[in-house]
Amino acid sequence: VNQPHIHTSDPTGIRSSQQPATSNQLVTMDDQAATFCSITGLEDPSQAAMYLEMAGGNLEMAMSIFFDGGGGAVPAAAGGTELPDWFHAVWPRSVTTFEGIPESWSLQALEFTNVSYPGAASGGIGVGLNQPQNGPCGVIAAIQAGCIAELCRSGTAAPPDKVQITDDILASVLTAMLWQARADGTVKLVTKAASEANGGVDVATFTDKDALHKGVSEAIDTFKAPGGVVLFVYSLVVTHTVDAIRSDVMNAGGDLPMVTDLSLCTSDLVSLCLRGQANGNVGAFQPISDENGDNIKLEWHEGLGVGMLSMDEYQTKIPLADALKSPKYPVWIMHGGDHFTVLWAEDLKMPNVDEESSGDGASFALLQWNGLPPNGPRLARLDIRAKEQAPPAPKKRKAPTQFEPVIGEIESIVQADPEMKKNMPNGWTTWRYEVQLAGEETKEEGTKYDPRPEGAVLPMTFDPRAHPAAGEEKKAWRCSACYSTRFKTMCFGMNELKDGEDDPKCENCGRPRSVTGHTIWLTYDELPDSWKRSADRQFAPKIVTVLRTKWPGCKVDMVDDENFGHGNWPSV
Secondary structure: OOOOOOEOOOOOOEOOOOOOOOOOOOOOHHHHHHHHHHHHOOOOHHHHHHHHHHOOOOHHHHHHHHHHOOOOOOOEOHHHOEOOHHHHHHOOOOOOOHHHOOHHHHOOOOOOEEEOOOOOOOOOEEEEOOOOOOOOHHHHHHHHHHHHHHHHHHOOOOOHHHOEOOHHHHHHHHHHHHHHOOOOOOEEEEEEEOOHHHOOEEEEEEOOHHHHHHHHHHOHHHHHOOOHHHHHHHHHHHHHOHHHHHHHHHHOOOOOOOEOOOOOEOHHHHHHHHHOOOOOEOEOEOOEOOOOOOEEEOOOOOOOOOEEEEOHHHHHOOOEOHHHHOOOOOEEEEEOOOOEEEEEEOOOOOOOHHHHOOOOOEEEEEEEEEOOOOOOOEEEEEEEEEOOOOOOOOOEEOOOOOEOOOOOEEEEEEEEOHHHHHHOOOOHHHOEEEEEEOOHHHOOOOOOOEOOOOOOOOOOEOOHHHOOEOOHHHOEEEEHHHHHOHHHHOOOOEEEOOOOOOOOEOOOOOOEHHHHOEOEEEEHHHOOHHHHHHHHHHHOOHHHHHHOOOOOOOEEEEOOEOOOEOOOOOOO
8 A cells, every 4th residue: 555645834833944054054064974975884984975965964863864775885787887866866775876766766657548427428628647556656647647737737628538638748748847946947848767787877957948848748658558657756856856855855844855765756746747846745835833832824826727625634633735735726645644646627627615505505527547456447426515625724824722621521432333333334324333522531631721702602411321322232331431531551341241231330440330421322323423423534535525625524435346346436
């Protein structure tokens, strides 16, 4: 499974960025090299200088690169030739030759294929970009999304089930990506990358966009062949320059290389494709808080006009940048937490939810492509009904508030009924849920709670005495007090219920159930609205959850695909 990391603004506001050394610093590079050698045991000062150069002159970062890579000399290419610095900006130190790049990347071609259209008896749509192995999903998703955005920009009149991404469209998008990545006014197109023994590296330089398009078009078969994605990444990196990439990545709170030890691409590399900057912070706010503890809003450079929707919003509680949630074109890269796929409006027009919504809301269809086995290659069609779309992020992200728990409010959903999950898969709105209610043990010792605003509506509460204990039908019950302290004690409060016990004692804390409380069952319909949304995030198909970051509460219906079985939701 792909596990790309996505930089979002740190909710704690404590992420720091180390800046490259400057000529004004008192410590010279020779001094740093000597210090580096004394700490690492490396004997060759020139090798130490190379690590320092890779780290932008930052000694601490240079040592981190050295030790994270297992120590040792900077790897050289076949024949003893030193690999270029841009090679190290892309690959981890475990990759020591041009010919030794990961197979998942060397196999990846940029060739679009015809795929069956969901629900259609025949015909195909030429948008499929297959991914043989884990690794380059972020880059190929960015390229595919850019090509579909180009169809939107050009106003193609083709029916949805006849759309084709041609070589000319691919060349136009690759040209646009390279042109926006320029750091010094020039684009460097890498059409061959091998050790000297196998022909070396071929680079062409362009200062005119039309000439660049011609050069990319002439080399399009090279990019469509296996390994073509690697040559394009090299072109991006050499064009943007290592210094600019290092600065971008560090400002985002990340580090090089842009492909991890697991051969997965980072969000920095995705950002370089989408907007010509290797700053992978896709969140709406700066990572560093101001003197008031607030995070200031960031602007995402529009670039190709492609958006992104991510599961990370729920995990970080931070919305993605406005230009990603609401891009120029109705095309989004979808990040499900462990993979990148592509989503777009079937009619290539932006859904107009605000003006069209009435009654059940606006209706529109989306297509989603996943080129990676075993859940792909697959083109899925989703019918959406939405009454609203996510608003822009506020100008500042206020520090999170924490109110004192109200006794009897829901503290957490423990689990969905296992039998219901088994018998009614994907029927999460028909299940019942074991919930933990807040008690005295829920209040964290030493925590300074924020005052509730005057007139604030208190959360809905439940009396556990009015509900049988969850699990009684199976001669079991869960101690609410023990479950509240589970992260301290690693005790989850389960007890066996013995016959004839009216007020059983917890086997863990020794207190009677009338004192500790117990978890209860509530149906989905009985949950307060906020906890319905929590159940949706936890138990709905992941694609539904991600879609609701853009269209909150939207209804999603899937067009069945006989190749993947009835009710088999597409993966993100």
